[in-house]
Amino acid sequence: MGYRHVDTAEHYGNERAVGEGLTRAAVPREEVFLATKIHPVTGGLTYEEVLEEADASMNRLGVDYLDLLYVHWPVGDYEATETLRAFDDLVEDGLVRNVGVSNFDIDLLDEARQALEAPLFAHQVELHPFLPQSRLRADAQTHDYTVVAYSPLARGEALDHPTIRDIAERHDTSPARVCLSWVTSHDNVVAIPKATSRQHLEDNLAASELELDEDDIASIDAIEQRKRFVERDGAPWQ
Numbered sequence: 001m002g003y004r005h006v007d008t009a010e011h012y013g014n015e016r017a018v019g020e021g022l023t024r025a026a027v028p029r030e031e032v033f034l035a036t037k038i039h040p041v042t043g044g045l046t047y048e049e050v051l052e053e054a055d056a057s058m059n060r061l062g063v064d065y066l067d068l069l070y071v072h073w074p075v076g077d078y079e080a081t082e083t084l085r086a087f088d089d090l091v092e093d094g095l096v097r098n099v100g101v102s103n104f105d106i107d108l109l110d111e112a113r114q115a116l117e118a119p120l121f122a123h124q125v126e127l128h129p130f131l132p133q134s135r136l137r138a139d140a141q142t143h144d145y146t147v148v149a150y151s152p153l154a155r156g157e158a159l160d161h162p163t164i165r166d167i168a169e170r171h172d173t174s175p176a177r178v179c180l181s182w183v184t185s186h187d188n189v190v191a192i193p194k195a196t197s198r199q200h201l202e203d204n205l206a207a208s209e210l211e212l213d214e215d216d217i218a219s220i221d222a223i224e225q226r227k228r229f230v231e232r233d234g235a236p237w238q
């Protein structure tokens, strides 16, 4: 279809299946941007664990390098200096091309950037019309890294919002395209929607062709409803 960014995680338990898909696809490995994550509980974030888990992920995926490796959550044994020293060593050894973090806040992002020798490449965080994350987006612009928006459709709930439905009708397009186009209209932001049908996959990819006008973007920015879908003990926003 044209998708080239694959977002997986050790914690999702699907790295082997993703690896099989990559092997069977006609697309060469170097054209795929493959991201995975090390989880504090199912993986472990001490220096040694990061090295072991990265190796185990690459084995399950059947690849000899990762385009992006994330710290999945800054909890458990996460300790910026120790954990990220292992990420730096993986970059130094050519096994990981870029370092990312997920579910951080501004202070943890600051600390991570100071601890890392490699540039911080991406912050993956929940972002959709009900959780617009304007402070985190501003931080990404200031420090020149990418925000990877997860749950960008608010798990489908944003598609029923009247503002999004109205804009979709006016542009004769789908609410999902409107929602994703709004997410990626912001500087430094990319989106990783999940979809399980061919129709949804095609719909979401076509969002890149939709250009919203300034009024559309402003009216979605003005939605006041707030909802967060992903929570865990020790999350930095709690």
Ligand SMILES: NC(=O)c1ccc[n+]([C@@H]2O[C@H](COP(=O)([O-])OP(=O)(O)OC[C@H]3O[C@@H](n4cnc5c(N)ncnc54)[C@H](OP(=O)(O)O)[C@@H]3O)[C@@H](O)[C@H]2O)c1
Pocket: 007, 008, 072, 102, 103, 124, 125, 149, 150, 151, 152, 153, 154, 155, 156, 159, 176, 177, 192, 193, 194, 195, 196, 197, 199, 200, 201, 203, 204, 230
């Ligand atoms: N870093 C983290 O801690 C973290 C946490 C959560 C998620 N994530 C990542 O973010 C990805 C997406 O997040 P998510 O699954 O939570 O939420 P999402 O992408 O906002 O929503 C997925 C839901 O939207 C539906 N959908 C997708 N495309 C649609 C379309 N064009 N029209 C109508 N409905 C559509 C899907 O239905 P169908 O299945 O029927 O297509 C599914 O029910 C995950 O796969 C994962 O890679 C990361």
